Amino acid sequence: MFRNRRNRKQLYSTPDYWNSKAVELEGDAVSMWPNNNLNRLYHREQLSIIDALLPDVEGRTVLDIGCGTGRIARYLAGRGARVDGVDFSERAIEIARGLSTGPNPSYEVESMFNLSAVDRYDIVVSWGSVAIACKNADELGIAMTGIVRAARSGARILLLEPIHTGFLHRVLDLGIAEFADVMRAAGVSVTDIRPLHFWPARLALSYISLPNFVTAPGYRLGQSVMRTVPSLRLGDYTAIAGTVEK
Ligand SMILES: C[S@@+](CC[C@H](N)C(=O)[O-])C[C@H]1O[C@@H](n2cnc3c(N)ncnc32)[C@H](O)[C@@H]1O
Numbered sequence: 001m002f003r004n005r006r007n008r009k010q011l012y013s014t015p016d017y018w019n020s021k022a023v024e025l026e027g028d029a030v031s032m033w034p035n036n037n038l039n040r041l042y043h044r045e046q047l048s049i050i051d052a053l054l055p056d057v058e059g060r061t062v063l064d065i066g067c068g069t070g071r072i073a074r075y076l077a078g079r080g081a082r083v084d085g086v087d088f089s090e091r092a093i094e095i096a097r098g099l100s101t102g103p104n105p106s107y108e109v110e111s112m113f114n115l116s117a118v119d120r121y122d123i124v125v126s127w128g129s130v131a132i133a134c135k136n137a138d139e140l141g142i143a144m145t146g147i148v149r150a151a152r153s154g155a156r157i158l159l160l161e162p163i164h165t166g167f168l169h170r171v172l173d174l175g176i177a178e179f180a181d182v183m184r185a186a187g188v189s190v191t192d193i194r195p196l197h198f199w200p201a202r203l204a205l206s207y208i209s210l211p212n213f214v215t216a217p218g219y220r221l222g223q224s225v226m227r228t229v230p231s232l233r234l235g236d237y238t239a240i241a242g243t244v245e246k
Contacts, residue, residue, distance in 0.1 A: 012132045012171050018089035022069070031068030031092060031128075033206035037215040045196055045223070046127055046160060047075055053158050053192055053241045057081040060122035063150055064105070065112045066129020070096030073105035081123070086110040112143050117150035124150065124157045128237070131161040131172040137182055140172060144186035153246035157188050160196065163238045168199060176238055188242040195235025198222030202236045 011017040022030045028039035050072070058080035064073040067085030069092050077083045083105035087093050093107045100107075110116065112126075112133055124147050134140040147157065162170050163179045174182075180190045201222030205215050226234040 009135065009171050013135065015088045015090065018068075018087075019091040022089065022091035022095055028069070028071060030095065031071070033202075035206050035209050035215060037210065037212040038202075038205050038219060041216065041219045042197060043071060046072065049160065049194065049196055049239050050075070050125070050158065053194075053239060054123060054125070054156060057123060061120060062123040062125065063115075063117065063121040063147075065115075065124065065126040065147065066133065067096060067105075067107065068092045068129075070099055070105060070107065072125060072127055073107070074099065076123075076125070077104045084108065084117075084121075086112070086115070087129075088112075113139075113146065115146040115150045119149075119152050121151045122155050124155060125159070127160040128162065130159055131163055131174075131179075132170050134172045136172070137174055137178060140174065140179070140182045141186060144183055144188070148187045148244055148246070151244045153244060155244040156241065157183070157244060158239065158241045160237050160239050162236055163240070168236065176240070179238075180240060183240065183242055187245055189245050190240065190242040192239065192241040194239045195226055195230060195233065195237070196239055197236040198226040198234050199236035200234070 027036045028043060029036050032039040057076055060081050062076050062081045062083040064083060064085040067073045067087050070085050073083045073085040085096060085105050085107045088111045090109050093109050096107045130143055134143055163176050165173050165175050176193060183190055201218050205218055
């Protein structure tokens, strides 16, 4: 696991890595971390920020980029949206399809660098895929241009991503302000930037499958510190949302 983290720049941007996680792990750990107790808490945190920033999804068309096994796609479909999930990991898409009970969400194997849709979506979301797929600002620009092309004018974009420079960065080594600038250059008017997933607790709790009586209090304490002192930038992830202007 730690070797994987050291080699993350090569690994995370290949479908093979995400296919192998799907074979080795189970539940949300396939697309998140080995500690499924923490994954459940993070899942709830993500849904509450999605509800806050995308209050009106019923009847809307939604694209979930890097959808993994479809956690967020299923949630949004349950709220009445028509959701397409895309991911370049064949195994993740196979699992997502297996977890479906009907045609919505629908899933395709597709890279975010080659999105086929044009002017189709009212909402585009992602958790943890864009800052993992893009190696630099140029690649982020290519991905954002494809996302904007796939979206309709006036569409909402909500990206929940590990946006960092230095120690905490995954693949993309870019600050939040620069990330927002790339979104603006692609045609997104950025409206919200919020922290999520207190990073010290994430580093301490995510890699080992700890019981919930250890995971939950550590997680909750971290969340309250992160929210009380936002200026410290204690979020491992950033929710960055905006509106497409075409
Ligand atoms: C951390 S997982 C998140 C999965 C999912 N969004 C979730 O919330 O459970 C990152 C996902 O991004 C996908 N991914 C990485 N690079 C991609 C690319 N270039 N195109 C499409 N998907 C990609 C991986 O296959 C993986 O499923």
